[in-house]
Amino acid sequence: xxxxxxxxxxxxxxxxxxxxxxxxxxxxxxxxxxxxxxxxxxxxxxxxxxxxxxxxxxxxxxxxxxxxxxxxxxxxxxxxxxxxxxxxxxxxxxxxxxxxxxxxxxxxxxxxxxxxxxxxxxxxxxxxxxxxxxxxxxxxxxxxxxxxxxxxxxxxxxxxxxxxxxxxxxxxxxxxxxxxxxxxxxxxxxxxxxxxxxxxxxxxxxxxxxxxxxxxxxxxxxxxxxxxxxxxxxxxxxxxxxxxxxxxxxxxxxxxxxxxxxxxxxxxxxxxxxxxx
Amino acid sequence: xxxxxxxxxxxxxxxxxxxxxxxxxxxxxxxxxxxxxxxxxxxxxxxxxxxxxxxxxxxxxxxxxxxxxxxxxxxxxxxxxxxxxxxxxxxxxxxxxxxxxxxxxxxxxxxxxxxxxxxxxxxx
Numbered sequence: 569x570x571x572x573x574x575x576x577x578x579x580x581x582x583x584x585x586x587x588x589x590x591x592x593x594x595x596x597x598x599x600x601x602x603x604x605x606x607x608x609x610x611x612x613x614x615x616x617x618x619x620x621x622x623x624x625x626x627x628x629x630x631x632x633x634x635x636x637x638x639x640x641x642x643x644x645x646x647x648x649x650x651x652x653x654x655x656x657x658x659x660x661x662x663x664x665x666x667x668x669x670x671x672x673x674x675x676x677x678x679x680x681x682x683x684x685x686x687x688x689x690x691x692x693x694x695x696x697x698x699x700x701x702x703x704x705x706x707x708x709x710x711x712x713x714x715x716x717x718x719x720x721x722x723x724x725x726x727x728x729x730x731x732x733x734x735x736x737x738x739x740x741x742x743x744x745x746x747x748x749x750x751x752x753x754x755x756x757x758x759x760x761x762x763x764x765x766x767x768x769x770x771x772x773x774x775x776x777x778x779x780x781x782x783x784x785x786x787x788x789x790x791x792x793x794x795x796x797x798x799x800x801x802x803x804x805x806x807x808x809x810x811x812x813x814x815x816x817x818x819x820x821x822x823x824x825x826x827x828x829x830x831x832x833x834x835x836x837x838x839x840x841x842x843x844x845x
Numbered sequence: 846x847x848x849x850x851x852x853x854x855x856x857x858x859x860x861x862x863x864x865x866x867x868x869x870x871x872x873x874x875x876x877x878x879x880x881x882x883x884x885x886x887x888x889x890x891x892x893x894x895x896x897x898x899x900x901x902x903x904x905x906x907x908x909x910x911x912x913x914x915x916x917x918x919x920x921x922x923x924x925x926x927x928x929x930x931x932x933x934x935x936x937x938x939x940x941x942x943x944x945x946x947x948x949x950x951x952x953x954x955x956x957x958x959x960x961x962x963x964x965x966x967x968x969x
Contacts, residue, residue, distance in 0.1 A: 569888075569889065570885060570886050570887070570888070570889075571881065571884050571885055571886065571887040571888070571889050572881050572885035572886070574889040575877070575881060575889075608891070609891075609892050610891040610892070611891055611892060611893055611894040613894045614891050614894065621924055621927060621928075624927050624928060624930065624931060625866055625869075625870065625927055627931075628862045628863075628865060628866045628927075628930050628931060628934075629862070629863070629866045631859075631862055642851075642854075642855070642858075642938065643950060643953075646935075646938060646950060646953050646954050646957060647953055649935075649957045650953060650956055650957055650960070653957055653960040653961060653964070654960055656964070657960070657964050657968055660964075660968070661968075704949070705947070705949070705950070774862075774930070774931040774934075775931040775932075775934070775935060775957065775961070777931075778928050778930075778931040778932055778961060778965070779960060779961055779964045779965075780964070781928045781965075782928055782961075782964050782965030782966070782968075783964055783965075783968050785902065785924070785925075785928070786902050787896065787902075788896030788897040788898075788899075788901075788902055789894075789896075790897070790924060791891065791897050792876070792897070792901065792917050792918075792920035792921045792924060793877075793880055793889075793917060793920065794891055795873075795920070795924055796873050796874075796876060796877040796880075796920045796923070796924075797877060799870065799873060799924075799927070800870060800873060800874055800877070803866070803870055
């Protein structure tokens with residue numbers, strides 16, 4: 569295959585990954601890395617490097633829109649980024665010390681877990697107040713279903729902080745945004761309202777990915793000629809996806825995407841197990 | 846200078862992010878186009894990991910190459926600009942918290958900024 573054809577095919581595939589990732593809320597990275605590694609036989613290191621770059625692009629691109637809506641809580645995000653950025657460094661450190669087969673297997677397991685998390689319901693029970701939440705100035709308001717501003721507080725900050733370290737490590741090791749784990753930490757553990765959790769997570773993903781992307785870059789894991797079509801494709805796909813989101817039937821799309829991710833996960837685990845990655 | 850409101854800070858940060866993504870993807874796109882014009886019939890080789898050329902990993906050599914029109918170096922500058930975008934966001938927040946006289950969050954965001962700079966510049 570010529571470079572031109574290859575670049576165009578990669579661009580198209582990345583566009584589709586970004587489109588589905590943003591419409592289902594699962595993120596583009598989860599399908600991008602298996603696509604590059606399994607379908608296009610790209611070395612896993614390059615696949616992860618290119619994916620990290622695309623993760624920064626989509627996070628920064630969509631966060632710009634979310635910030636204006638006023639859902640995301642900058643202080644909560646910033647506080648938890650202390651954990652995710654250090655975690656991302658730990659993940660990038662682990663990446664050179666883990667055999668490629670191991671990375672493939674871990675990737676597959678994380679994919680399965682992300683799909684499971686996305687189906688787990690979320691309850692919007694709002695925490696009225698908490699001493700530590702006050703002390704760390706994490707209380708906020710968000711537009712409730714009746715249009716009125718609703719106040720919320722945060723609980724179990726240490727539990728959320730520890731989970732965020734794990735999310736950062738996975739992000740640095742696998743080149744994904746690990747948005748599912750970030751939302752788990754905020755929504756389920758810290759009891760932050762779902763809408764605030766997802767938008768704040770989106771905001772944090774770019775900062776987390778930047779911490780490991782610099783390391784990957786200096787190690788030579790980011791091949792510019794591969795990263796370029798991936799980044800542009802995912803960015804266009806996710807921006808279009810965010811626009812389409814309002815019009816389409818997300819539920820059936822989510823099921824299809826989950827099935828795709830499920831099979832990709834099994835494929836990754838299998839290939840890692842037999843050493844074909 | 847007046848104390849900025851949270852909303853003004855939000856809008857500023859939104860603009861920083863958008864400008865960073867636009868600029869970096871434009872540079873990357875130009876680099877990719879130039880690369881494909883010159884190397885459209887090359888055989889891509891991403892199957893095996895061979896760590897990309899050291900020249901692309903060091904700023905001192907990267908920027909001169911990019912200015913001389915080396916397509917791969919131009920893409921790499923775009924990638925660097927993209928990585929710098931969230932870093933700029935955190936740096937702006939340090940400043941915004943300082944203007945709000947929120948000492949606790951100056952420390953928090955300062956810590957995140959330090960980790961980012963350490964990881965991007967020094968961490969092996």
